[in-house]
Amino acid sequence: xxxxxSIALIVIVLVLLxxxxxxxxxxxxxxxxxxxxxxxxxxxxxxxxxxxxEYLMGKLSEDDYKQTKADLQDELSEVxxxxxxxxxxxxxxxxxxxxxxxLGASGxxxxxxxxxxxxxxxxxxTTAMKFCGECGQPLKxxxx
Amino acid sequence: MGGSHKRKPHTEARNLSHSIMENLxxxxxxxxxxxxxxxxxxxxxxxxxxxxxxxxxxxxAVYAIWALLTLASGLLVSALVQGDFRLxxxxxxxxxxxxxxxKVAAWWGxxxxxxxxxxxxxxxxxxxxxxxxxxxxxxxxxxxxALLMGTTAFFTLLIGFVVSPFDVLAVGKLVTxxxxxxxxxxxxxxxxxxxxxxxxxxxYVGFAVPFAFAIASLIKREPGEKWIHTTRRWTLVTWLFQSxxxxxxxxxxYEVLGWGGYWGWDPVENASLLPWIxxxxxxxxxMMQEKKGMMKVWNMVLISATFLLCIFxxxxxxxxxxxxxxxxxxxxIGDYFVGFLAVAIGLVVYLILDGMPFLRTEARLDSVVSRExxxxxxxxxxxxxxxxxxxxxxxxxxxxxxxxxxISVDAPFFNRVMVPIGLFLLLLTGMGPLFAWRRTxxxxxxxxxxxxxxxxxxxMVVLIAxxxxxxxxxxxxxxxFFVAVIIIMEFVKGGLALGKRTGQSLxxxxxxxxxxxxxxxxxxxxxxxxxxxxxxxxxxxxNKEMTLEVPVGGTFKIGxxxxxxxxLSKGQNPNYMWDHAKVDVYVNSKFLITMEPERxxxxxxxxxxxxxxxYRQPREDLYLNFAGMSQDGQKAVIQAYIFPLVSWIWVGAWxxxxxxxxxxxxxxxxxPSTRNSLVxxxxxxxxxxxxxxxxxxxxx
Numbered sequence: 079x080x081x082x083x084s085i086a087l088i089v090i091v092l093v094l095l096x097x098x099x100x101x102x103x104x105x106x107x108x109x110x111x112x113x114x115x116x117x118x119x120x121x122x123x124x125x126x127x128x129x130x131x132e133y134l135m136g137k138l139s140e141d142d143y144k145q146t147k148a149d150l151q152d153e154l155s156e157v158x159x160x161x162x163x164x165x166x167x168x169x170x171x172x173x174x175x176x177x178x179x180x181l182g183a184s185g186x187x188x189x190x191x192x193x194x195x196x197x198x199x200x201x202x203x204t205t206a207m208k209f210c211g212e213c214g215q216p217l218k219x220x221x222x
Numbered sequence: 223m224g225g226s227h228k229r230k231p232h233t234e235a236r237n238l239s240h241s242i243m244e245n246l247x248x249x250x251x252x253x254x255x256x257x258x259x260x261x262x263x264x265x266x267x268x269x270x271x272x273x274x275x276x277x278x279x280x281x282x283a284v285y286a287i288w289a290l291l292t293l294a295s296g297l298l299v300s301a302l303v304q305g306d307f308r309l310x311x312x313x314x315x316x317x318x319x320x321x322x323x324x325k326v327a328a329w330w331g332x333x334x335x336x337x338x339x340x341x342x343x344x345x346x347x348x349x350x351x352x353x354x355x356x357x358x359x360x361x362x363x364x365x366x367x368a369l370l371m372g373t374t375a376f377f378t379l380l381i382g383f384v385v386s387p388f389d390v391l392a393v394g395k396l397v398t399x400x401x402x403x404x405x406x407x408x409x410x411x412x413x414x415x416x417x418x419x420x421x422x423x424x425x426y427v428g429f430a431v432p433f434a435f436a437i438a439s440l441i442k443r444e445p446g447e448k449w450i451h452t453t454r455r456w457t458l459v460t461w462l463f464q465s466x467x468x469x470x471x472x473x474x475x476y477e478v479l480g481w482g483g484y485w486g487w488d489p490v491e492n493a494s495l496l497p498w499i500x501x502x503x504x505x506x507x508x509m510m511q512e513k514k515g516m517m518k519v520w521n522m523v524l525i526s527a528t529f530l531l532c533i534f535x536x537x538x539x540x541x542x543x544x545x546x547x548x549x550x551x552x553x554x555i556g557d558y559f560v561g562f563l564a565v566a567i568g569l570v571v572y573l574i575l576d577g578m579p580f581l582r583t584e585a586r587l588d589s590v591v592s593r594e595x596x597x598x599x600x601x602x603x604x605x606x607x608x609x610x611x612x613x614x615x616x617x618x619x620x621x622x623x624x625x626x627x628x629i630s631v632d633a634p635f636f637n638r639v640m641v642p643i644g645l646f647l648l649l650l651t652g653m654g655p656l657f658a659w660r661r662t663x664x665x666x667x668x669x670x671x672x673x674x675x676x677x678x679x680x681x682m683v684v685l686i687a688x689x690x691x692x693x694x695x696x697x698x699x700x701x702x703f704f705v706a707v708i709i710i711m712e713f714v715k716g717g718l719a720l721g722k723r724t725g726q727s728l729x730x731x732x733x734x735x736x737x738x739x740x741x742x743x744x745x746x747x748x749x750x751x752x753x754x755x756x757x758x759x760x761x762x763x764x765n766k767e768m769t770l771e772v773p774v775g776g777t778f779k780i781g782x783x784x785x786x787x788x789x790l791s792k793g794q795n796p797n798y799m800w801d802h803a804k805v806d807v808y809v810n811s812k813f814l815i816t817m818e819p820e821r822x823x824x825x826x827x828x829x830x831x832x833x834x835x836x837y838r839q840p841r842e843d844l845y846l847n848f849a850g851m852s853q854d855g856q857k858a859v860i861q862a863y864i865f866p867l868v869s870w871i872w873v874g875a876w877x878x879x880x881x882x883x884x885x886x887x888x889x890x891x892x893x894p895s896t897r898n899s900l901v902x903x904x905x906x907x908x909x910x911x912x913x914x915x916x917x918x919x920x921x922x
Contacts, residue, residue, distance in 0.1 A: 080245045080246065083246055084246070084249050087246075087249070087250070087253065087290075088253070091253070091257065091286045091290075094282050094285070094286055095257075095260075095279050095282050095283055095286065096279065098275060098278045098279060098282065102278060103274040103275060103278050104274050104277050104278055104281075104356075104360050104363070105274075105360065106274075106360045106361055107360060107361070109361070109445075113445075113446060113448075114445035114446030114447075114448075117446045117447060117448070118446075118515065121447075121512060121513055121514075121515075124513070125513055125514075125659070129659075131716070131719065132658075134719040134722075135715040135716050135718075135719045136669065136715055136719075137656060137666070137669075137670060137712075137715065138658055138666055139663050139665040139666045139669060141663050141665065142658045142661075142662060142663050142665075142666045145658075145660070145661070146658055146659050146660065149659070149660055150659075
């Protein structure tokens with residue numbers, strides 16, 4: 079009786095382990111060159127949204143809010159540049175950071191001549207952006 | 223001699239079924255062990271050599287192991303409930319008189335059964351992890367399976383070959399049986415103790431899953447933080463079970479041990495706290511990796527430490543290394559645990575060191591006063607507390623190894639070290655969320671901290687003026703007030719800001735705010751729970767106690783209460799004998815309540831327990847323990863205690879569970895705001911190209 083039960087158990091398990099249909103074999107997805115960068119972008123957008131809300135709440139001073147947002151937009155630019163280089167798109171021109179332009183750092187004339195201006199809210203950017211970080215207006219082909 | 227002994231057919235059938243039971247149970251465990259080895263090897267080889275069949279077969283083995291261990295567990299529980307006293311485990315942990323639910327609880331009442339429970343829970347978790355990820359994470363899943371099954375192999379090795387729950391009692395070569403068992407330890411015959419071990423195990427074992435995912439992603443150099451998203455809820459649920467297990471144990475200790483102590487820094491209590499500390503650090507630190515891509519090395523170290531401390535905690539309870547009320551009987555399995563821990567630690571250290579170039583980031587801390595720094599300080603403080611507890615727990619072993627003398631480390635050491643660390647952590651709980659990323663300006667600091675700090679200082683000064691001269695207590699109350707105000711302000715300011723946009727009034731806006739960001743505001747609720755619990759802990763600085771011999775009709779006073787022993791009685795039932803006292807409580811000569819503490823003596827084990835009587839109020843608990851009769855048998859020995867604010871610990875526990883539950887609920891995704899008006903812009907002008915940004919939900 080015990081022997082029969084044991085044999086039955088072994089047979090059931092062996093069948094489960096060894097008889098696997100072709101459709102049930104795991105498919106390993108190819109490694110995406112940009113999936114982790116898209117995740118990074120999502121996280122940065124969340125951080126921008128959080129910073130906006132914390133400013134509205136009065137938790138962040140205006141200076142801290144501008145600095146935080148500028149830093150995040152710089153990060154976003156870097157990630158976009160990495161995505162562009164990973165997908166073989168035209169590399170984005172190297173421009174002074176938005177943070178430098180916001181704080182009036184030297185080279186502002188260079189910044190001003192290369193500035194991209196949002197048609198909706200007037201925000202200025204020195205790096206190519208697809209969407210305005212202030213109001214979300216699409217900046218087609220990275221320009222107004 | 224002589225004569226034939228004709229056995230009745232149903233006796234023969236019963237013996238046969240019992241015989242099948244222990245043999246099938248043992249076979250199931252041994253087979254599970256072999257399959258666990260197979261699953262580990264097949265998964266690794268299948269991934270390495272790109273053989274999908276082996277990977278799939280390894281995953282199928284996970285389900286088979288679950289089925290086998292479920293069979294073994296079912297057989298053991300059946301033996302316990304039916305009272306098959308041929309099994310030595312049943313004879314040691316059950317008896318005929320025990321109610322059925324205690325017979326089931328005997329599954330985890332002893333060494334062998336609790337190890338089977340550990341293995342079964344791990345098998346359940348592994349099966350769920352494999353099933354829910356059958357179509358994703360395909361690159362790392364083989365290594366996840368290998369790590370989980372490697373751990374399963376270890377535990378099935380123990381219960382299959384070293385400490386089997388299906389060993390039979392034998393005299394020579396003949397299987398024998400005892401007429402009745404020893405029964406469950408009377409201390410364990412309490413509702414909280416029925417569920418405390420399985421809930422704690424759900425926590426201990428659960429950390430294996432995020433650990434497996436973390437190490438698997440490290441081995442495969444998987445870019446991104448997908449494994450964190452996948453395991454976030456696992457980690458939170460596991461942490462919740464661990465917290466619940468620890469708090470249930472504390473609540474049980476408060477009610478059962480007779481002296482109102484909810485935490486004694488017992489080595490086994492400490493062993494459950496250690497992975498909770500590192501797990502808490504991991505839960506916070508992992509947010510930095512998600513949001514900023516930082517602290518990857520920290521997170522690998524923390525989750526590995528958490529898993530290893532879970533194994534260590536399991537080992538500590540069973541090795542006889544330290545003395546504890548919790549400890550199982552000493553056995554040889556300590557050496558096996560040491561071997562497993564040595565291999566696991568070696569593997570983890572090698573993988574992390576080898577993976578350092580992959581884990582390192584270029585991001586640096588810009589300022590001490592920043593959100594990043596507060597996460598770092600949080601990790602450092604929690605690690606410091608973990609080290610202090612570990613040091614104190616192992617010091618007797620270390621001192622014996624070096625000096626030959628076992629020097630015990632008691633509560634005063636732990637309290638001296640942990641109280642200041644705990645207060646710093648409490649402060650950080652309030653301050654951390656208010657710092658900005660990278661650097662915080664003086665204006666933001668003033669805006670967020672000035673009034674709460676002033677209010678907290680006022681509270682401290684008032685308390686001192688009212689006679690609270692205990693320094694740590696005054697500081698603790700001040701910090702609790704500070705953090706509570708900050709958390710409430712977070713909800714109120716957030717509700718006002720959202721209400722301005724949506725037109726809602728404050729309360730509905732606060733609810734909507736929480737629904738839109740369950741992680742953050744659920745987390746604030748958990749922080750508030752910690753504050754509430756700290757209020758409860760601080761009350762212990764003002765405890766009162768007295769022990770007296772009181773005859774029937776005798777009175778005594780403690781705090782603002784007058785107590786009179788109205789009646790003393792004795793009795794017995796099939797399970798135990800009892801001494802029972804009735805004590806009337808008066809305040810300002812007005813009758814308040816009758817309290818009835820009891821002392822029990824369990825006949826089968828010879829052990830006595832206290833059934834204390836507690837009068838719970840928000841301000842304090844009045845706690846009576848009937849310690850026994852005096853030498854002359856005429857007076858009751860009554861231990862009376864006043865524990866100020868202790869009920870807030872249990873209130874805080876419930877708030878913690880609620881807050882964690884809120885964290886687990888997916889956030890409501892507000893599409894226009896989360897996509898930064900992208901979607902709404904395209905809705906206005908369909909000719910505009912809209913890049914498909916992922917929906918941003920801070921809840922997942």
